[in-house]
Amino acid sequence: FIFILFLGNSLVSLTFHLFNLHGLIEHFQLDTMKLRRFLVMVQEDYHSQNPYHNAVHAADVTQAMHCYLKEPKLSKSLTPWDVLLSLIAAATHDLDHPGVNQPFLIKTNHYLATLYKNTSVLENHHWRSAVGLLRESGLFAHMSLENRQLMESQIGDLILATDISQQNEYLSMFRSHLDRGDLCLENPNHRHFILQMALKCADICNPCRTWELSKQWSEKVTEEFFHQGDIEKKYHLGVSPLCDRQTETIANIQIGFMTYLVEPLFGEWARFSNTRLSQTMLGHLGLNKASWKGVQREQSGSADDVDPTFEEMDSDILPQEPRLS
Numbered sequence: 001f002i003f004i005l006f007l008g009n010s011l012v013s014l015t016f017h018l019f020n021l022h023g024l025i026e027h028f029q030l031d032t033m034k035l036r037r038f039l040v041m042v043q044e045d046y047h048s049q050n051p052y053h054n055a056v057h058a059a060d061v062t063q064a065m066h067c068y069l070k071e072p073k074l075s076k077s078l079t080p081w082d083v084l085l086s087l088i089a090a091a092t093h094d095l096d097h098p099g100v101n102q103p104f105l106i107k108t109n110h111y112l113a114t115l116y117k118n119t120s121v122l123e124n125h126h127w128r129s130a131v132g133l134l135r136e137s138g139l140f141a142h143m144s145l146e147n148r149q150l151m152e153s154q155i156g157d158l159i160l161a162t163d164i165s166q167q168n169e170y171l172s173m174f175r176s177h178l179d180r181g182d183l184c185l186e187n188p189n190h191r192h193f194i195l196q197m198a199l200k201c202a203d204i205c206n207p208c209r210t211w212e213l214s215k216q217w218s219e220k221v222t223e224e225f226f227h228q229g230d231i232e233k234k235y236h237l238g239v240s241p242l243c244d245r246q247t248e249t250i251a252n253i254q255i256g257f258m259t260y261l262v263e264p265l266f267g268e269w270a271r272f273s274n275t276r277l278s279q280t281m282l283g284h285l286g287l288n289k290a291s292w293k294g295v296q297r298e299q300s301g302s303a304d305d306v307d308p309t310f311e312e313m314d315s316d317i318l319p320q321e322p323r324l325s
């Protein structure tokens with residue numbers, strides 16, 4: 001959380017710096033010109049007109065991923081290969097995001113929805129776009145074909161894990177491992193699974209930041225949702241959940257998001273890595289939720305109006321929340 005990110009060159013500068021910091025350039029004998037060119041292509045493939053899913057979000061997720069990789073529980077088991085894949089996956093995880101969600105692509109018969117058979121449409125596209133740029137840049141042309149193929153498929157596993165509609169499956173698996181205490185980070189499969197969980201955390205960690213920062217991200221993502229809703233209204237496509245500026249508020253959306261997705265995920269992450277960073281993130285999360293509840297009270301006069309949309313999205317991750325019978 002050290003870097004202050006500006007629009008412009010943040011993704012290139014930050015990722016290049018992290019490659020250097022982790023000794024990846026030396027270890028993998030990377031050509032720095034090719035690396036820079038690859039990162040510039042990645043940055044340019046993000047849509048700067050998207051309020052939220054742009055290169056600054058990618059840089060922010062890459063930065064958060066770096067912080068999680070440094071957590072003692074994980075850092076001592078990580079290989080340079082793991083760090084390399086994690087940083088590339090974080091930097092590319094939303095590549096060429098169109099600023100609308102999967103239901104929108106499906107209902108407008110977008111070619112990507114057809115191509116990926118309506119399943120993790122965006123995530124598959126981000127991954128395949130990343131593979132395209134990796135090949136085009138020739139950054140790893142000096143590696144064996146076998147290693148390059150392994151890299152492409154493992155980056156895919158990481159990016160596909162960021163599909164929020166699959167969170168239930170990942171979280172149940174994480175919880176079971178933690179309950180049984182059987183995670184062995186010497187095992188590459190277990191390590192890879194933890195990297196998937198780390199990237200999921202990095203992707204949705206905005207509510208775990210200080211209020212001022214968190215609030216700005218919340219406004220950006222809502223702006224993108226509402227923009228989609230406006231298009232859906234204009235073309236009579238039926239407004240998607242969370243996208244109607246007439247009926248939704250940032251506070252409602254954020255409280256639902258935190259309750260059903262962020263709190264369960266970070267609760268388990270803190271069980272895995274119970275450090276000052278995890279506790280600080282949970283602290284901010286609690287404070288931010290209380291702040292949004294304050295905003296909600298001011299706006300509606302009722303406090304406990306939790307948006308059920310996220311619950312419908314992922315209904316089995318709610319053991320912490322009281323439910324109406």
Ligand SMILES: [Zn+2]
Nearest residue numbers: 061093094203
């Ligand atoms: Zn993202």
